[in-house]
Amino acid sequence: MNKNRLEAFSDGVLAIIITIMVLEFKVPHGSEWKNLLVLLPTFISYGLSFSYVGIYWGNHHHLLHSVKNVTSGMMLANLNLLFWLSLIPFATGWMGENHFESNTVALYGVVLLLSGAAYYILQQVVQKNSHDIDALRIAFKMSTQKGMISLISYTASIPLAFVDETISFGIFILTSIMWLIPDKNIEKALKNEK
Numbered sequence: 001m002n003k004n005r006l007e008a009f010s011d012g013v014l015a016i017i018i019t020i021m022v023l024e025f026k027v028p029h030g031s032e033w034k035n036l037l038v039l040l041p042t043f044i045s046y047g048l049s050f051s052y053v054g055i056y057w058g059n060h061h062h063l064l065h066s067v068k069n070v071t072s073g074m075m076l077a078n079l080n081l082l083f084w085l086s087l088i089p090f091a092t093g094w095m096g097e098n099h100f101e102s103n104t105v106a107l108y109g110v111v112l113l114l115s116g117a118a119y120y121i122l123q124q125v126v127q128k129n130s131h132d133i134d135a136l137r138i139a140f141k142m143s144t145q146k147g148m149i150s151l152i153s154y155t156a157s158i159p160l161a162f163v164d165e166t167i168s169f170g171i172f173i174l175t176s177i178m179w180l181i182p183d184k185n186i187e188k189a190l191k192n193e194k
Contacts, residue, residue, distance in 0.1 A: 001070045003064055003067045003070050006067075006070055006074070006075065006078060007060075007061065007064050010060060010064075010082060011057070013082045013086065014053055014056065014082075014085065017053055017086055017088060017089055021046055021050065021053075021088070021092055021093070024042060024089065024092070024093040024096070025039060025043075025046070026039075041096045041097070041099045041100060042096035042097060043096070044096065045092045045095045045096035045100075046092060046096065048092075048169075049088050049089070049091075049092040051176050051180065052088065052112070052176055053085065053088060055176060056081075056085060056115070059119070059143075060081075060119075060122075062186045063122070063126055063186065064126070065186060066126060066127075066130040066136055066140075067126055067129060067130060068129055068130055069129050071129055073125050074122070074129060077118070077121050077124075077125045077126075078122055080118045080122070081115065081118040081119055081121075083118070084111065084114045084115040084118045085115050085118075087111045087114075087115075088111055088115070091104070091107050091108040091110075091111040092108070094107065094108075095107070095108050100165045100166075100169060101165070102161045102162045102165050103161075105157075105161040105165045105168045105169060106157075106158050106162065108168075108172070109154050109155075109157035109161060109168055109171075109172070110158060112154045112157075112175075113151060113154035113155055116147060116150050116151050116154055119147065120144070120151070123143065123144065127140050139186045146178060146179065149175075149178070150175050150178070150179070153171050153174070153175045154171075154175070156171065157171040157172065
């Protein structure tokens with residue numbers, strides 16, 4: 001399989017995920033600004049999830065640029081990632097609809113944890129099938145370190161949701177900020193190869 005086909009399929013799935021999330025918004029009955037306040041929790045959870053899906057999209061794009069050959073293992077690891085990411089709209093809707101109740105925030109943390117673990121697995125598979133460049137190995141190592149911090153953060157957010165939901169929500173925001181700017185080290189390493 002061509003890596004462009006793998007990337008195009010992934011881009012399509014991520015676009016659908018974002019579309020499904022925005023369809024969760026129910027049009028309020030009434031035309032007053034106060035009628036929109038009911039949607040505030042849904043909008044906040046949507047904004048957070050939109051940023052997470054965007055972060056995965058950007059990092060996934062950079063990751064696939066390092067691929068030399070697409071393998072069946074890579075296709076399966078990519079499907080694993082897309083499966084967990086496809087659960088984000090459900091967790092987002094449940095969390096927003098229920099005003100960040102502890103169970104909903106904990107589930108959101110579980111989905112982020114499993115998505116992060118799936119990305120780590122994909123990265124390991126890609127790393128085995130990428131160009132053999134020292135700078136690229138360093139870039140993968142740096143990305144793995146950020147990934148481990150994320151996995152620890154998501155793991156901590158799950159039980160903390162039952163202590164105080166705002167702590168978990170703060171962890172989600174801080175972790176997304178850490179990843180907001182895609183790591184360009186992979187891209188730089190590949191440019192230097194040419």
